[in-house]
Amino acid sequence: MIRVAGHFGELLQGRLGPQGPVVLITLPCAALGVTATLTPATALTLTGESAAILPLARAKALLQTLNLPLTGSVTLTAEMPPGGGAGVSTASLVALARLAGWQGDPRDLARACVATEGASDPLMLDQPAQLLWASRRAEILDTLPPPPAMEVIGGFYGAPERTDPTDDNFPDVTDLLPLWRKACEAQDLAAAARIATTSATRCLAHRKAQTDPTASLAADLGALGHVIAHTGAARGLIFAPGQLPPEARARLEQAGMTGVVQFRAGGGR
Incomplete structure (x- = not known):
């Protein structure tokens, strides 16, 4: 296996x-x-x-x-x-x-x-x-420092969307890369989460997504930021390790997310 x-x-x-x-x-x-x-x-x-x-x-x-x-x-x-x-x-x-x-x-x-x-x-x-x-x-294209240690909770929202390899309808993120490197070098999770949120927000706006609860959930639950699958249904909230609110899972499920999962990433993992 x-x-x-x-x-x-x-x-x-x-x-x-x-x-x-x-x-x-x-x-x-x-x-x-x-x-x-x-x-x-x-x-x-x-x-x-x-x-x-x-x-x-x-x-x-x-x-x-x-x-x-x-x-x-x-x-x-x-x-x-x-x-x-x-x-x-x-x-x-x-x-x-x-x-x-x-x-x-x-x-x-x-x-x-x-x-x-x-x-x-x-x-x-x-x-x-x-x-x-x-x-x-x-x-x-480049090797970067590891992202800061984080705890993520997320689920799948909306219809599945397979990656279309001919689709290049994505926003320019050139300006975010030096900021990302700086945040990772400093192991600054708050800064890294803000950059991930900016990338997610740009992508949803670029693709003219009509409804998505991720940003409001992040704000309501006090998350440092959020991530999305730029093609696909995955949506996640970023917290410092050990700082996940106990009600987070229920709130995501109430918002319509399925397959809710919680995991740790970054910090050299």
Whole structure:
């Protein structure tokens, strides 16, 4: 059995300049992941709900790109919804590759994921939250200090939205990157949370989102800031570790969020 942890939206996402690449800084989430198991069979098949997580044609394309033979019945189990913005697609591909015995350079695996589905989260790489990642190119554009330690509670709001790799309709975040680096160097969670909030707010405005309760929930609960999946339904509130209000889970559920999850990130995690 192989389990690959997902993420929970992005701390920062947008374009480097009006015509630049789409980039992101992911928010890793060890509490959510995709598990892959293999049972003997004469051909490669995906069982049950697995095909809804990863189409068989896409699975075969990845294995062919990596030159990995695999036969058997693969069962994929996701702890988060497809289209939720929590990394189901990438985690599934990485889990499949590892199930087939992949032990090569994770950057090659990242390139294979992008070749297979057009975009990828950096879940196959070490310390993904420290990478400025070009998600349509499988390129590390910069290595950053770790984000400050934080506690996040969030859920999924609205309809699922799968990533469209041809979609580059994102705001420019070039100005936020030096601020993010400075906040991380200082391990200043309040500043980092404000920057993540700015990125989320810009994205929702850019995409003309009609309703979203995340900002008002953050204000009402005294969160330092909030994050969203810039494509997908994940929405999260950022708190200092140990400062999560006891009523937070109930408030998120009352606002219509499903699959509420609480986790810690940053601080070198």
